[in-house]
Amino acid sequence: MGQALLCHYVSSCALASWHTVAAMAKVRKKDALDYHTLGRPGKIEVVPTKPLTSQRDLSLAYSPGVAEPCLEIQKDPSKVYEYTARGNLVAVITNGTAVLGLGNIGPLASKPVMEGKGVLFKKFADIDVFDLEVDAADPDLFIEVVAALEPTFGGINLEDIKAPESFYIEEKLKARMKIPVFHDDQHGTAIISGAALINAAEIQGKALDTLRVVVSGAGASAVACSRFFVSLGVRAENLLMADSTGILYEGRTERMTDVKLEFARKTDARTLADALKGADVLLGLSRGGLVTTAMVEAMAEKPIIFALANPDPEIGYDEAKRARPDAIVATGRSDFNNQVNNVLGFPFIFRGALDVRATSVSEEMKVAAAQALAQLARLDVPRIVQLAYGAEFEFGPDYIIPKPFDPRVLHCVAPAVAQAAVDSGVAAGPFDLEAYRERLRAMLDDGHGVLRKFMIRAARDPKKIVFPEGDNPRILQACRRMVEEGVARPIVLGRPERIREVAIEHEIDIDWDTVEIVDPYFDEQRETYVRRFYEKRQRKGVTEAEAHVRLRDRNYFGMMMVAEGRADGLVSGMGFHYSDTIRPALAVIGLAPGARRASGMYLVLHRQRGLLFFGDTTVNVDSSAEVLADIGEQMADAARTFEVEPRVAMLSMSSFGSVKHPDVDKVREAVAILRARRPELEVDGEMQANVAVDQELRERAFPFSRLTGPANVLVFPNLDAGNAAYKLLRELGGIATVGPVLLGMAQPVTVLERGTDVDTVVLMTALTVVQAQERVPSP
Numbered sequence: 001m002g003q004a005l006l007c008h009y010v011s012s013c014a015l016a017s018w019h020t021v022a023a024m025a026k027v028r029k030k031d032a033l034d035y036h037t038l039g040r041p042g043k044i045e046v047v048p049t050k051p052l053t054s055q056r057d058l059s060l061a062y063s064p065g066v067a068e069p070c071l072e073i074q075k076d077p078s079k080v081y082e083y084t085a086r087g088n089l090v091a092v093i094t095n096g097t098a099v100l101g102l103g104n105i106g107p108l109a110s111k112p113v114m115e116g117k118g119v120l121f122k123k124f125a126d127i128d129v130f131d132l133e134v135d136a137a138d139p140d141l142f143i144e145v146v147a148a149l150e151p152t153f154g155g156i157n158l159e160d161i162k163a164p165e166s167f168y169i170e171e172k173l174k175a176r177m178k179i180p181v182f183h184d185d186q187h188g189t190a191i192i193s194g195a196a197l198i199n200a201a202e203i204q205g206k207a208l209d210t211l212r213v214v215v216s217g218a219g220a221s222a223v224a225c226s227r228f229f230v231s232l233g234v235r236a237e238n239l240l241m242a243d244s245t246g247i248l249y250e251g252r253t254e255r256m257t258d259v260k261l262e263f264a265r266k267t268d269a270r271t272l273a274d275a276l277k278g279a280d281v282l283l284g285l286s287r288g289g290l291v292t293t294a295m296v297e298a299m300a301e302k303p304i305i306f307a308l309a310n311p312d313p314e315i316g317y318d319e320a321k322r323a324r325p326d327a328i329v330a331t332g333r334s335d336f337n338n339q340v341n342n343v344l345g346f347p348f349i350f351r352g353a354l355d356v357r358a359t360s361v362s363e364e365m366k367v368a369a370a371q372a373l374a375q376l377a378r379l380d381v382p383r384i385v386q387l388a389y390g391a392e393f394e395f396g397p398d399y400i401i402p403k404p405f406d407p408r409v410l411h412c413v414a415p416a417v418a419q420a421a422v423d424s425g426v427a428a429g430p431f432d433l434e435a436y437r438e439r440l441r442a443m444l445d446d447g448h449g450v451l452r453k454f455m456i457r458a459a460r461d462p463k464k465i466v467f468p469e470g471d472n473p474r475i476l477q478a479c480r481r482m483v484e485e486g487v488a489r490p491i492v493l494g495r496p497e498r499i500r501e502v503a504i505e506h507e508i509d510i511d512w513d514t515v516e517i518v519d520p521y522f523d524e525q526r527e528t529y530v531r532r533f534y535e536k537r538q539r540k541g542v543t544e545a546e547a548h549v550r551l552r553d554r555n556y557f558g559m560m561m562v563a564e565g566r567a568d569g570l571v572s573g574m575g576f577h578y579s580d581t582i583r584p585a586l587a588v589i590g591l592a593p594g595a596r597r598a599s600g601m602y603l604v605l606h607r608q609r610g611l612l613f614f615g616d617t618t619v620n621v622d623s624s625a626e627v628l629a630d631i632g633e634q635m636a637d638a639a640r641t642f643e644v645e646p647r648v649a650m651l652s653m654s655s656f657g658s659v660k661h662p663d664v665d666k667v668r669e670a671v672a673i674l675r676a677r678r679p680e681l682e683v684d685g686e687m688q689a690n691v692a693v694d695q696e697l698r699e700r701a702f703p704f705s706r707l708t709g710p711a712n713v714l715v716f717p718n719l720d721a722g723n724a725a726y727k728l729l730r731e732l733g734g735i736a737t738v739g740p741v742l743l744g745m746a747q748p749v750t751v752l753e754r755g756t757d758v759d760t761v762v763l764m765t766a767l768t769v770v771q772a773q774e775r776v777p778s779p
Helices: 002-017 021-026 029-037 055-061 067-075 077-083 111-125 139-148 165-176 184-204 220-232 272-276 293-297 317-323 346-355 363-378 383-389 408-423 433-441 448-460 473-485 496-505 526-540 544-550 554-563 578-589 625-641 662-677 689-693 695-701 719-733 758-774
Strands: 089-094 128-133 155-158 181-183 213-216 239-243 281-284 304-307 328-331 463-467 488-493 516-518 569-572 599-606 610-615 647-651 682-687 713-715 736-743 749-751
Touching (some): 067 077, 111 128, 111 408, 139 165, 155 165, 155 184, 165 181, 165 220, 181 184, 181 346, 184 220, 184 304, 184 328, 184 363, 213 220, 220 239, 220 281, 272 293, 293 317, 304 317, 317 328, 346 363, 346 408, 363 408, 408 433, 448 758, 463 554, 473 496, 473 758, 488 554, 526 544, 526 554, 526 578, 569 758, 578 749, 599 625, 599 719, 610 625, 625 647, 625 736, 647 662, 682 689, 689 695, 749 758
Parallel strands (some): 155 181, 213 239, 213 281, 281 304, 304 328, 463 488, 463 569, 488 516, 569 749, 610 713, 647 682, 647 713
Antiparallel strands (some): 599 736
16 A cells, blocks of 8 residues: 555544644654655655656657746736646745744744645645745745745645734735635634534524623634634624733733734623633633633533643533533544534635635635535534444534534535635636536545545444464554554464564564463463364364364464454464465355355555456456356445445456457356346446446447446456556556455455555554454455
8 A cells, every 4th residue: 555545544634633632642753753754755745747758748848848838828827727736736834933832943843744734735625735934933024935925826824823923924915915825723723613603502592693702812713713703793792812811801901912902801800710600602722721610610501612722622521511511512632522623624715715716715705614514514414424433423512513534525615615705706706616516526536535434433343353473563563553543452473472572673662451462372272273173174184183283373373263253353464475364264264154255356546536446356366257246246245335336347358249259258248147146236348447447438439338437346357467457556557555355254354465564454454343343244
């Protein structure tokens, strides 16, 4: 799978919520540094979008051909969006003066954070980013630098700039620049918390214009949220703000600024506790532990408590719920209900703004984003989201804002923002809303989201998975990771002293209370396993003496642990030939009821075409028509497990009779067998690979084909073809592949490729756990 897939499925989760205690607890210094150094340093790269394979290509990409678009843009500046990437390019810009919880660490040290922000833009909204770390602590110098970059970018995301300078910088840049300028630290939190407020007030039966709101904190986020709450309908006079000195009240002079004066109110309250008496809403953007149970007990009936300080909220979620069971509580943490997470906002706001060439982010666009998120939370939650998080969600006190990995967020928020940009006059019309939604639906269908959801599903009910290669350092690294991420309960086989030595040699810090070590030579169940194995195989030519020998093989021993219920699944193969793992699996575990044979499948994660399934890639060498039909059936069922509706193509060197050969006849016969067996499946063939995946070509040349779209389940005529195909795609095309996934087994068995990297081991283990959860034939 490699580092590319790691970037997609780890960064999209960890970076999006890395403020939280739960995420930070899992991050070790060495892991974090390795993540940024392994392979190409950093987290991003620039990839050409046009071919550069000939002298002609070079002359078009650069001199002399590049002069033509330059001259066109000179005549008509709007052509820059046709001839360059400006319309999908955002600058993430900082001076490093307020970097997360790290403070003023300077622009150079802030670069990993800015790259991380770029990864989230790309992951969630397919927006390209250049991160710019500017050595300009002086606000006016910073403004001049950023303003001078306007010709390069379609939008500006200001990041991690300390207050109050951040207000001044954003105000001046918005006035000078004709592209969207957005300070996410202010407005991102405001929009997401605003969406949460809309729904919380609805559930609690309170109108926005009647809410008494108390804001703990007076920094950039607190100020922006307060202003935004007023835009949503909260009455300004009903909002009190507190800084570390106390309530901002009329007449106060200590530590007051122009921004704070905006929120000074005529009130007798002088402390946060005073202000919270009878208040409807607490918005915390200050520091952990600041709010006591007595304070929230003094709030009005059915209060709304948003404790958003990170990593520790002003009052803990459980503590607040115990003190006020009638409260709706939200935090910035991913391990509790109602996480206020900025990743629900900025990627989609910029997506909508860029796509209509907005000249700014208007207040109407921000309100539209909040309202769209609020409305989305009220809709029925798709099964794909329920499965991803391993829980049922229904609009109510425990679910007031959508989940970050809900794929509907892109299709919901970006169109609302784009429409608001047109309606508010910061973008030109006309705007076809439905056509735009359809374009967005196809934008990010690359399959990675499905895989991440399997990681989340595994973590909801981790199972015992046995690893015969317990003294392999990559297996041990993977075991530590899967314990930290909660996706499995590992059992490693081998000599305990040697396993611990390997962990020390490779600086793998494992809590041995969380990883069980079993020594097959001295395990108390060894003789039982030998006897049971002999009983299974005595009529297959295995003697009792041979059974003793076989059970010295850790693969056989691990399979017996699964067969006897001591483990829920097995992952092996990193240091073995494939046959050395599959043979014990077939001998001990056997086929699932109703399965005619085992087969091997790879998942191919294609950027444009989404998730594809290749098979057989590992098990059946030269398949008959009957075997090909079996493989197609197993793969179609597996595709549905991965939440993909299968369109099965039986591949051949021929398309619908174009070549006469016995090999072609075999594939055609397989199609007939599978159609007769499973008439509800979309299956067709024989067809060449390009015909299978090119719907336009197939409709033009073979309009009678039964496939309603590009094939996503590709059944190869033999193992040579399937094995070569996925490896060529991976090595020459740079396309991520995941596998092999072993189909047809009675219990979950995963056979790794030799040399598999740690990240793939973790992912394949998660898939194995999900199989065990379902207790159905693989996967």
